[in-house]
Amino acid sequence: MKDLGVLSYFLGLEVTFLDDGYLLSQVRYASDLVSKAELNDGKSVSTPLEPNVKLTPMDGSPFADPTRYWQLVDNLVYFTTTCLDITYAVHIISQFMAAAHSTHYAVVFRIIRYVKGTLLHGIHFSSNSFHVLRAYSDTDWAGDLFDHKSTTGYCFFLGNSLISWQSKxxxxxxxxxxxxxxxxxxxxxxELLSLWWLLEDMGIPQPSSTKLYCDNQSVMQIAHNDVFHERTKHIEVDYHFVRYHVAQEIVYLVFIGYTN
Known part of the structure; x- marks a missing residue:
């Protein structure tokens, strides 16, 4: 083994040490991705996806070079390590790896144009924030037009630092x-329980219930209600699982509404 000194670059990840923590980014990796897509002279865009875009397996015509599609999507998947705001968009285009169409490829290009405009973005891990965990949870309903399945989304912050997220x-x-x-x-x-156990093993036990923000008052009422409703009997396992941890004061549900 060798001591290579202070970590600055590893497998495409760049670590910048700051006075108030450190920044994890992939500037060089993102630049190579933009070059691979031949978009160096193209314009950037402000969002990874167009508003309310919905894709199906049959959009457009079959793409002539599926290998190129796979390579670019694989690069984008790895780039979500530090560019979290493209996670949902990459989740969408990854579903068409088996039979990509021209419309799907156009979405890949839009995501990369967004990456071009956010090359210097990354994840900041603060050394000055409190080690208090909080979570945000949301989902769509039957958002996929092809199979009518919904997408789960959540993220966890430890103080001001984002440490866990998912779009599935x-x-x-x-x-x-x-x-x-x-x-x-x-x-x-x-996921909250896993993080609780991990933080406790690291000597950072949580002092109180973790606030979990969600935007659905119905599920909050179910989580606090001893009476099991007829319309929710088919989700009994999830019901008891969440309710138990609410009762144990591990989870504290907080309603978060929409703002203009």
Whole structure:
């Protein structure tokens, strides 16, 4: 083994030490990705996806060079290590790896144009924030136009630092929006427990319940209600799982509304 000194670059990840923590980024990797896509002279865009875009497997015509599609998407998947705001967009285009179409490839190009405009972005881990965990949970309902499955999304902050996140399609379609939200709440609570145990092993036990922000008041009422509702009997496992940890004061549900 060799002592290579202070970490600055490793497998495409760049580490910059700052007075208030450090910054994790992939500037060189992103620049190479833009060059590979031959977009050095192209314009950047302000969002990874167009508003309300919905893709299906049959959009457009079959793409003539699927290998190029695979390579660019694989590069984007790795780039989500530090560019978290493209996670959902990459989740969408990754579903068409088996049979990419021209419309899907156009979305890949848009994401890379967004990457071009955010080359210097990264994840900042602060050394000055409190070690208090908080979580945010959200989902769509039947957002996929092809199989009508919903997408789970959550993220966790330790103080001001983002440490865990996910954007993943649920395994089965759901009949009710409440069911979708509650399954997402169950996944978020499961990740919360893992982080609680990890932080405790690292000597950073949480002093109180972790605030979990969600935008659905129905699931919050179910989590606090002893009466099990007829319309939610098919999500009984998630119900008891979340309710138990609410009762144990590990999770504290907080409603978060929309603002203009």
């Amino acid at each position: 399609k649920q395994t089965i379609p759901s009949r009710f929006s409440t069911e979708v939200e509650y399954r997402t709440l169950g996944d978020t609570t499961s």
